[in-house]
Amino acid sequence: MTTSVALGVVVPGVVVPGVVVGAVVWAVLAGLVVLWLAVTTVAGPRRLPGLVDVVRFFLGSWLGRALTLAAWGGAGWHLFCQRP
Amino acid sequence: MQQRRRSDTIWAMTERLSPPVGWLALTGLAVSTVGGVVLAVWEGAQQRQTAAAHWSVGLVIVLGLAAAVVVGRRSQRLRSVDWLRQAGRGIRSLGDSEPWRVRPAYIAGVVAWVMLVAAIAAWDLNSFAHQSHYLPTLSYFAGKVTRYRWGRSAVFAGWLAVGAYLVAGWRRLPRRGTA
Numbered sequence: 001m002t003t004s005v006a007l008g009v010v011v012p013g014v015v016v017p018g019v020v021v022g023a024v025v026w027a028v029l030a031g032l033v034v035l036w037l038a039v040t041t042v043a044g045p046r047r048l049p050g051l052v053d054v055v056r057f058f059l060g061s062w063l064g065r066a067l068t069l070a071a072w073g074g075a076g077w078h079l080f081c082q083r084p
Numbered sequence: 085m086q087q088r089r090r091s092d093t094i095w096a097m098t099e100r101l102s103p104p105v106g107w108l109a110l111t112g113l114a115v116s117t118v119g120g121v122v123l124a125v126w127e128g129a130q131q132r133q134t135a136a137a138h139w140s141v142g143l144v145i146v147l148g149l150a151a152a153v154v155v156g157r158r159s160q161r162l163r164s165v166d167w168l169r170q171a172g173r174g175i176r177s178l179g180d181s182e183p184w185r186v187r188p189a190y191i192a193g194v195v196a197w198v199m200l201v202a203a204i205a206a207w208d209l210n211s212f213a214h215q216s217h218y219l220p221t222l223s224y225f226a227g228k229v230t231r232y233r234w235g236r237s238a239v240f241a242g243w244l245a246v247g248a249y250l251v252a253g254w255r256r257l258p259r260r261g262t263a
Contacts, residue, residue, distance in 0.1 A: 020217065020218040020219070020220065021218050021219070022207075022211050022216075022218055022219035022220050023220055025207055026207070026220070026222075026225070029200075029203060029204055029207065032200060032203075033200065033204075036196060036197075036200060040193065043189075043193075047189050047190065047193075048189060048190060048193035049190065049193045049194055049197060054197055055249075055250075055253075055254075056253075056254045059161075059250065059253060059254040060160075060161045060162045060167050060170075060254070061160060061161070061162045061163060061164045061166070061167030061168075062156070062160050062163075062164050063164035063167060063168065064164075064167055065152060065156070065160070065250065066152075068250050069148065069149060069152055069247075069250050069251070072148075072243070072246060072247050072250055073145040073148070073149070075243070076141055076144070076145060076243050076247070077141055077142070077145065078223060079223065079226055079230060079239065079243070080127065080130075080132060080137060080141045080230065080236070080239075080240060080243075081132050081133075081137055081138050081141050082132060082223075
């Protein structure tokens with residue numbers, strides 16, 4: 001049993017030994033992303049907007065493309081030049 | 085839908101260009117792919133704090149931005165002003181009842197995307213702000229993979245592929261004979 005502080009509130013932690021509360025939240029978020037990607041893929045772009053539709057929305061103009069490229073460059077620099 | 089998917093393939097795209105441009109595009113794609121794989125394998129052997137890593141990643145970012153400008157000349161689908169107006173109309177329409185009545189599932193899907201991305205960003209920021217062992221950030225998990233040579237290579241190759249799509253993808257193609 002551990003505790004952690006998230007959003008300023010003490011969160012009672014974790015049931016699985018060695019798994020911290022933050023990792024559990026990330027697992028839930030990852031599960032939601034996978035589930036949502038599956039739902040949008042099965043439903044098709046006419047019924048629900050999928051990942052490709054979201055990306056294409058941003059690539060529709062110079063401003064949106066510049067924003068996504070800036071995010072891409074920042075992520076690359078952080079991942080390959082700052083993280084272990 | 086099927087028609088849209090077919091028209092997005094690289095073959096369909098090159099068919100719409102005049103023959104010399106189509107072959108040039110295919111050759112360029114092949115050379116870039118091989119170059120990207122070689123670069124990713126080399127990058128896997130670098131360490132994050134070295135000058136080689138900094139120069140190579142920095143150069144890829146600068147070249148990507150330059151390529152976006154060159155490739156994207158006169159081939160953007162919307163003007164930025166119109167895109168902003170369209171986005172603003174979309175956000176305002178979320179408060180109206182009419183879009184919810186006409187396309188409830190689609191509008192709910194947009195809201196779901198916004199909430200999902202906001203939740204990920206908020207949790208990452210919260211974890212970063214606390215700097216606690218109990219609250220790992222997204223980049224902590226990425227670091228678990230990129231600390232290994234082939235993990236770093238694979239993630240770098242994926243990053244290059246995403247960048248290539250952001251540079252060249254979803255462009256308004258020139259008509260045959262006007263390329």
